[in-house]
Amino acid sequence: MGRRPGVDILRGAIGAGLAIFFVTFIVTLLPHSRQANIYLVSSFASTAVLLFVLPNSPLAQPWASMLGMLISAVVPILVLQIIPPPYADGLAVAAAIATMMAARALHPPAAGIALLVVLEHEAGIHLGLGFAVFPIATLTGVLIVFAMIYNRFFGISYPTRPLSSNAARDIGTRGPARTLSQRDLADLLVEFNHSANLAPADLARLLAAAEHRAAEALLAETLVRDVMTHNPVSVTPEAPLSEIVSKMTTLNVHTLPVVDSLGYYLGLVDQHDALDELFKEFDLLRRPFRFRAAPPEAEARAILHTDMQTVEGDTPVGTLLERLARREARVVPVTEAGHLTGILTRTDIMALLLKHSPEAHLKDDLESDEVAPAPPPTNAAPEAVNGAQDTQESPAKDQTVDDPVAPITPAP
Known part of the structure; x- marks a missing residue:
């Protein structure tokens, strides 16, 4: 059993102790209770453990507690009508357990009641059905009501509610x-x-x-370098607006990193800024009366964002979730000594989660049962094989909305 917090230990122990004190007080107030076979039984203490320490257990629910105690008080009385002690001892306990399980009212402390009835019979005290009503059923009901009030005071739902449709x-x-x-x-x-x-x-x-x-x-x-897309497609600061829009359209992405000739990261170009600049130029060209030539085409350096904080490859992915959840943060640039080494996107994180989903494991199991494909010819050059693999993997990246890193092969 796992360690429980001190508050839980005290809550359960104090609740069970108060409940037993309460039922003891009730029995004590009754005149001539012992002569009338009205007394406490040790099973009440075991019941209190379930009701106050394990209130979520199916064994502690009111149906199981009340019906289980009643069954275990009645069944041995019926067994003793047929089989005498000492043979009735084990049979009474077995019959009580079987009946409780059949009624879906298993309550372990109740089995002690079944044995108690037989032992009292051997001692010359014949307990009747009245014993099942009081003290067994009555005091069990008192314990259940007390447990409802006590657990509710601590915010514990007792009885446990079943799941609704939602x-x-x-x-x-x-x-x-x-x-x-x-x-x-x-x-x-x-x-x-x-x-x-x-x-x-x-x-x-x-x-x-x-x-x-x-x-x-x-x-x-999981570290960023394990899931990021390496060697992302980028543009230079001098890249004209037409080239930026063309790459975004071809790759179906919203963001492109900007790097200099040495590969140092400079910033990001966002699709919204590129389109705003493009609309401004179109608006100038559509004016009917222009007395001067149109301005030169905007370059990446004029619209890039430099406020996007970079991370290194050994950064845990979990620390970036809140950042990527923001609408304006589509990607996270990954750098090493200032050089752009990759980009982490929302799509990369989704791919990581899907890779560890139950459906992915099932697919891997099915694929492992299939026959492995034949290896490539031994006389094929390594470059040709790698190139074929890149060609097959690239379209999957090209179709992602937020992934700006799919490599493309320029048209001749």
């Missing part, structure tokens, strides 16, 4: 866990023999939290 709202996630219904989650718990340990709603929250933690760990452990 599972995404219940578990607060947008991951794959939200697509599982209450029935799917319950079937999973039955399949792995955990239906008595975990409620479907808690399993949904657990899956959502695990997905979130896994994504955080993946992004925190």
Whole structure:
């Protein structure tokens, strides 16, 4: 069992202690309670552990607690009508457990009630159905009501509520866990023999939290250099506006990095700024009365942005998520000693997440079962093979909206 915070330890222990004190006080106030076979049983303490320490457990829910205790008080009385002690001891416990499980009301402390009834019978005390009503059912009900009030005071939902039709709202996630219904989650718990340990709603929250933690760990452990696009397509500061627009249109991208002749990063050219400048030039050309020649075509240096902070290749990807979430930050330039070495885009991060998705693992498993393709001829030059691979991989990059780095081959 994992370590629990001190607050949780005190909350559960104090709640169980107060509940037992409360039912003890009730029994004490009753006159001649012992003579009337009205007394506390040790199973109440075990029930208090479930109700106050593990209130989310299916074993602690009101249906399981109340019905389980009632079943375990009635079944041994019926067994004793047929089989005498000591043979009735084990049979009464077994029959109580089987009946509780069949009624979907398994409550482990209740099995002690079944054995108690048989032991009292051996001692000459014959407990009837009245014992099942009071103290068993009545005091169990008191414990359940007390647990509802106590847990609600600490913000704990007891009884545990099932998932509604809007599972995404219940578990607060947008991951794959939200697509599982209450029935799917319950079937999973039955399949792995955990239906008595975990409620479907808690399993949904657990899956959502695990997905979130896994994504955080993946992004925190992955470095920018591992997912960035290397050697991005760029323009020089002297590149005219027509060249910039042509590259953006051909690559289907919104941003292009600007580097000098030595490869030093200077800034970024955004599609919106390029189009604004282009519209200004078109507007000048369309004027009917022009007494002077049109101005020269704008260059990249006139419209580039220099306020985009660069990062190095050993930066964790997770630290850049908030930055890339902003509308104006389409890409993050990656530099090494001032030289542009790559660019990280939203598409790169999406590709990383998709690579580790369940669908990707399933696809890899299916592909591993297939026959591997034949290797290229041994007499083929390495350059030709690499060139063929680049040609096949480039179109996938060309189709991404935010990825400005797909290499293109200039037309002859």
